[in-house]
Amino acid sequence: EAGxxxxxxxxxxxxxxxxxxxxxxxxxxxxxxxxxxxLGQGPKLLIQFQNNGVVDxxxxxxxxxxxxxxxxxxxxxxxxxxxxxxxxxxxxxxSLVRRAYEQYFGPGTRLTVT
Amino acid sequence: AQSVAQPEDQVNVAxxxxxxxxxxxxxxxxxxxxxxxxxxxxxxxxxxxxxxxxNLVKGSYGFEAEFNKSQTSFHLxxxxxLVSDSALYFCAAWNSGYALNxxxxxxxxxxx
Numbered sequence: 001e002a003g004x005x006x007x008x009x010x011x012x013x014x015x016x017x018x019x020x021x022x023x024x025x026x027x028x029x030x031x032x033x034x035x036x037x038x039l040g041q042g043p044k045l046l047i048q049f050q051n052n053g054v055v056d057x058x059x060x061x062x063x064x065x066x067x068x069x070x071x072x073x074x075x076x077x078x079x080x081x082x083x084x085x086x087x088x089x090x091x092x093x094x095s096l097v098r099r100a101y102e103q104y105f106g107p108g109t110r111l112t113v114t
Numbered sequence: 115a116q117s118v119a120q121p122e123d124q125v126n127v128a129x130x131x132x133x134x135x136x137x138x139x140x141x142x143x144x145x146x147x148x149x150x151x152x153x154x155x156x157x158x159x160x161x162x163x164x165x166x167x168x169n170l171v172k173g174s175y176g177f178e179a180e181f182n183k184s185q186t187s188f189h190l191x192x193x194x195x196l197v198s199d200s201a202l203y204f205c206a207a208w209n210s211g212y213a214l215n216x217x218x219x220x221x222x223x224x225x226x
Contacts, residue, residue, distance in 0.1 A: 042216030101208040105157040
């Protein structure tokens with residue numbers, strides 16, 4: 001089966017610009033996660049969706065980050081405006097609802113903010 | 115609250131020698147514990163998990179991990195390291211209904 005797809009793989013922007021990342025989960029996986037991985041740290045959850053509803057967005061900086069999953073499949077994560085500290089790898093993962101501990105990760109998008 | 119600690123930023127081992135990457139956890143209830151590996155410019159790959167049962171869990175690529183409830187540890191081990199095992203390793207814990215909680219990672223360097 002196809003894995004989790006993410007694009008773009010790399011993005012370089014200047015601070016105060018905006019950027020969007022796209023994720024396509026594994027077919028049939030109702031739960032989708034966005035994680036932020038800053039260099040030297042483990043991934044940290046930003047937002048968790050179940051179908052098109054938000055389960056947890058407590059660690060999403062809502063003044064600049066937004067995410068949507070309109071049809072319960074693909075998801076987009078947006079940053080506007082970007083700050084230097086947003087430089088990180090953004091990982092998307094998906095899972096079955098009843099096996100939420102078994103998460104499959106995409107290759108990630110490496111964002112550099114200059 | 116739950117937390118995962120990986121006390122070593124880097125582990126160095128010679129090829130052919132056994133390796134251990136340490137992980138301790140603080141999780142309420144019965145922990146689900148995981149090890150993931152990350153190669154440069156790649157996503158996280160699942161290695162193994164502990165949910166219940168035998169304390170020694172076997173996973174991919176010859177890796178295994180030992181769950182120790184009294185020491186709240188879940189160390190990753192391999193009897194004979196390969197140069198190709200060099201990568202970043204993450205320990206993670208899961209609590210029902212929530213996302214994975216990761217340690218900060220340990221860089222493993224296996225030298226020929």
